[in-house]
Amino acid sequence: MIAADALVIGIGGNIGDDAAIVARFGRAREALAQLGAVRSAPLYRTAAIGPVQPAFLNSAVLVRVRDATAGELIATLLEIERLLGRERSNETRWGPRSIDLDVLVWGERLIRTSELDVPHPRLAERRFALRPLIALLGDVAIPGTRQTAGSLDLALRDQAIEEITATW
Secondary structure: OOOOOEEEEEEEEOOOOHHHHHHHHHHHHHHHOOOOOEEEOOEEEEOOOOOOOOOEEEEEEEEEOOOOOHHHHHHHHHHHHHHOOOOHHHOOOOOOOOOEEEEEEEOOOOEEOOOOEEOOOOHHHOHHHHHHHHHHHOOOEOOOOOOEHHHHHHHOOOOOEEEEEOOO
């Protein structure tokens, strides 16, 4: 069971060197702290999905959120991305990006709108999202499925993932 106020935001990026990417992650974490208390997962390096490009750094943050709507949340995430240099209109699908913020889970909520799907619709296919989620919440059941994060992670063991550091 996931606490009702537990919002897990996946963070990824692959434009710039590691220090620049981690600095953007840190600024995003600071901005997300305005919504509530924040705790970070370890930092991982993973191969990119999609066109040939540099590897990604990935992590996630757990934010304790009580007073937000789905619309407010997605607007906040898009604004944080924009302020940190993401230009969605100039991107290739699954291409390089300065920062990507995705809602992985939000308590036990199931949200399907034109702007937001929760849990993330490809969470079960992406070890780079599952591993940070497990680090933050443990082997929880993924809302709307009959699977746990740990069983999904195990099924994706062929997707290479390297922990870079436990804290960032």
